Amino acid sequence: MPATVPPKAAFIVCRDGDAVPPALTGAVAAIGNFDGVHRGHRSLIERTMQGDRPSAVVTFEPHPRLFFQPDKPHFCLTPEPVKLAILQRIGLDGVFIRRFDRALASLSAANFVDLLANELKLSGVVVGHDFHFGRGREGNPTVMAELCRERGLDCIVMPAIGEGGEPVSSSAIRTALEQGDVEKANRLLGYRWFVRAEVRHGDKRGRDLGYPTANMRLPDNCGLRHGIYAVRAATAKGVFDGVASFGRRPTFDNGAPLLETFLFDFSGDLYGQILDVEFLGFLRGEEKFESIEALIVQMDRDSVEAKRIIAADETPSMIG
Template sequence: MSDLQLLDPEILPPGLRDGHVVVGNFDGVHRGHQSVIRQAAEPARAAGRPVVALTFEPHPRSFFQPDRPLFRLTGRDEKARQLARAGVDATVVLTFDCARSTQEAEDFVADVLVGRLAAHTVVVGWDFHFGRARKGSPAFLAEAGPRHGLYVEVAPPYGGSTPISSSMIRDHLAAGEVLAAGRLLGRRWILEGEVAHGDARGRDLGFPTANIRLPPETRLAFGIYAVRALVDGRIVSGAASYGRRPQFDDGAPLFETYLMDFSGDLYGKPLRIELVSRLRGEEKFVSVEALVAQMARDVENARAALAAPEDPLAPSALA
């Protein structure tokens, strides 16, 4: 498995040319996205061809609607990791800017899919659109591809009468329904960030935490979570709080993780954390002593949740 990323390449390395290319935004790389990748990967492997994912940064919606910040399920690096986990050999990231947004669909096929990627086969989801004014529909691509020497396949909706979507997963996370979100993703949801200095209040209370400031558009429900974190190559159990700390300052949201049976300096290091279950909502207690007592119970409840059998529909994805 490789999470190789190529940013705005003019031409692909020889080993990635003449491959099967999947195209999409792929936010979350959920089970619907994975079905598109499988449709491309299975015949590609049989023919000895590479599988390449083509995606865009920033997310096109963020470009067109900057006043409506988008809750991203996966940043660029995490998306590449999950695309690799789903069977992709390399991820090509195209910058989505004014020039890209006004590019005609026909030119996108000729310049990008044929010119830059030298694709043999292109696979897109049933609802994917591209090009100026979104004129590049799956039907357009199916008609235009052969004229440019491309084989084209359109993957059908995945998930029955209500196809799985990134928006559905965002809504589950906003409601604190991390197991439901994980089942649509096909794995536990992972957040990532750099450990930042805090006010050391957790250490003073007996529960030192690694603190991550998530993007302000994150819609994860405030509360206490049982989590696992990837720390220096090993997986560590934890209990995390996400919220505004109403007991103290009611400040900007912060994701604070108490790592069980761990000691070490993590400041400035990247941390990947997967949510296993939500234990309770964020609360304000009658006293700091009552809060500390609840924190001890939260750690024990997190241990119990993490010791439960793995959900086969939402397994760990940290390793």
């Protein structure tokens, strides 16, 4: 996969109600939710960047599944701030964010393409081979191409991207992370999956163990398997390798899930900082230890194994 390019001077986020700025007028836009911004998504996005027109993405928040199934938990791979950070790093000129609500869901396929042409002032669109849109999912790539032709828009339909005989999909990535298979998830993504959250005060138990940690509360719908991981984190002082525990701390309180990250070779106060923590490998599941001494011995082993995984990993990074 091509390496990421430095962000352009101005990355524009255009939301509902915003006037389309000149820098995005006539853009070619990839359309989709793009949860994960994985390799398949990247093939669409990179296609928008091949000409001399502005390049953009049209995406939807919240995820349509949350609108149609509000009571069903949904593991979001890239919450909006993370998704925007990735799209900017890829090198797009901007993004159009449309709120997915009843009004948008009720648009016919024809009216949706009218929105693209007249409200967003696009000159062309790029969609995937399985893209559906419009009320009741009545639109498909063939319908999109015909509606675009009638309105003078270019339309490019991209084929599926596969990995090991299976399509690259957000669902496959969610499943991999739920199983702790970080390596597979990262292969499908084309970069190291990462989370973003604020460092909060904890019980400071890690200091007594010799492993002071940065504690972060991830979204309640985070489906990542509980366990121990090799990680890297971007801080105000730079990027540091580390080892992290995500889970309920069964040896101590079995409380609400937290991401607790110990950074190698780091000293300082991280409270209140927003950290990006990327995952490189799964070490083991969460365990309850019979003694603090046994836990510390295992933590020492975890640190050695995490360093080995990090040193060997060559997956591209989206942080720092």
